[in-house]
Amino acid sequence: AQSVAQPEDQVNVAEGNPLTVKCTYSVSGNPYLFWYVQYPNRGLQFLLKYITGDNLVKGSYGFEAEFNKSQTSFHLKKPSALVSDSALYFCAVRGYSSASKIIFGSGTRLSIRP
Amino acid sequence: NAGVTQTPKFRVLKTGQSMTLLCAQDMNHEYMYWYRQDPGMGLRLIHYSVGEGTTAKGEVPDGYNVSRLKKQNFLLGLESAAPSQTSVYFCASSVQLNTEAFFGQGTRLTVV
Numbered sequence: 545a546q547s548v549a550q551p552e553d554q555v556n557v558a559e560g561n562p563l564t565v566k567c568t569y570s571v572s573g574n575p576y577l578f579w580y581v582q583y584p585n586r587g588l589q590f591l592l593k594y595i596t597g598d599n600l601v602k603g604s605y606g607f608e609a610e611f612n613k614s615q616t617s618f619h620l621k622k623p624s625a626l627v628s629d630s631a632l633y634f635c636a637v638r639g640y641s642s643a644s645k646i647i648f649g650s651g652t653r654l655s656i657r658p
Numbered sequence: 659n660a661g662v663t664q665t666p667k668f669r670v671l672k673t674g675q676s677m678t679l680l681c682a683q684d685m686n687h688e689y690m691y692w693y694r695q696d697p698g699m700g701l702r703l704i705h706y707s708v709g710e711g712t713t714a715k716g717e718v719p720d721g722y723n724v725s726r727l728k729k730q731n732f733l734l735g736l737e738s739a740a741p742s743q744t745s746v747y748f749c750a751s752s753v754q755l756n757t758e759a760f761f762g763q764g765t766r767l768t769v770v
Contacts, residue, residue, distance in 0.1 A: 553698075576756045587662070587748055587761030588701070595756060634700060638756060645716060646755070648693075648701040 546571045548637045550649035557625045557656050565620040565652045567635030577618040578636040579609055588634060594618060625656045660684050664749050664762035671739040671769045679734040679765050681749030689752045690732040694745040707732055739769045
C-alpha cells in the first residue's frame with residue numbers, strides 16, 4: 545500500500561536561514577513525487593515534482609527538493625527562508641501503476657520568523 | 659484565467675440534509691478529483707474521474723456520490739449529511755494522473 549509521511553507538524557526557521565521540510569514515502573516501484581503549498585483560506589498550489597531524471601528538482605519561489613531512492617525521501621529545501629514562505633506544505637506520492645492513486649501527507653506548517 | 663472554480667464556498671447543513679458541490683474547470687483537463695481536508699490528516703481522496711462519463715472511488719468514498727456528465731464539471735453529492743462530513747472540500751484537475759493538479763479554493767462545509 546502507498547503511504548507518505550511528513551514527520552514534523554511544524555518547522556520554525558529564522559528568516560535568511562536554510563529550511564528543510566521532510567517527506568518520506570512508500571510505494572511499489574518507482575514514484576511520482578510532488579510538493580504543494582497552501583496559504584490560509586486558499587487551495588493548494590503546485591511547487592515542484594519528481595518524475596524521473598535528476599535527483600535534485602527545482603521549483604517555484606526558489607524551492608528545491610532532493611529525491612533519495614535508498615532512503616525513500618523527498619525533502620523540500622530552500623537556501624534562504626523568507627517570511628512570506630510561511631504556509632502549510634504538503635508532500636504527495638503516486639506510483640507508476642495506472643491503478644495507483646495520489647496520496648497526500650498530513651502537512652507541515654512552516655513558520656518563518658523575522 | 660478562472661482555473662478551477664468551486665461553488666459554494668461555505669455551507670451549513672443539518673444532519674440528514676442533502677447537497678451538491680459543483681466543480682468547474684476551464685483547462686480542458688481529463689482528470690478531476692474531490693478531496694476532503696481535515697486537521698492533521700492532510701488531503702484524502704474521495705472520488706476521482708479519468709474522463710467524461712467516468713468515476714472511481716478514492717480512499718474515503720462512503721457517504722458521497724459523484725457525477726461527471728460534462729468534461730468540465732465534476733459534482734460531489736452528499737445524500738444524507740452527517741457531522742463526520744464536516745470538512746473543507748477541494749476539487750482539483752490535472753492533464754494526467756502523473757502531472758501536477760490545479761486546485762479550487764475550497765468549500766467549507768459544516769454539518770450540525
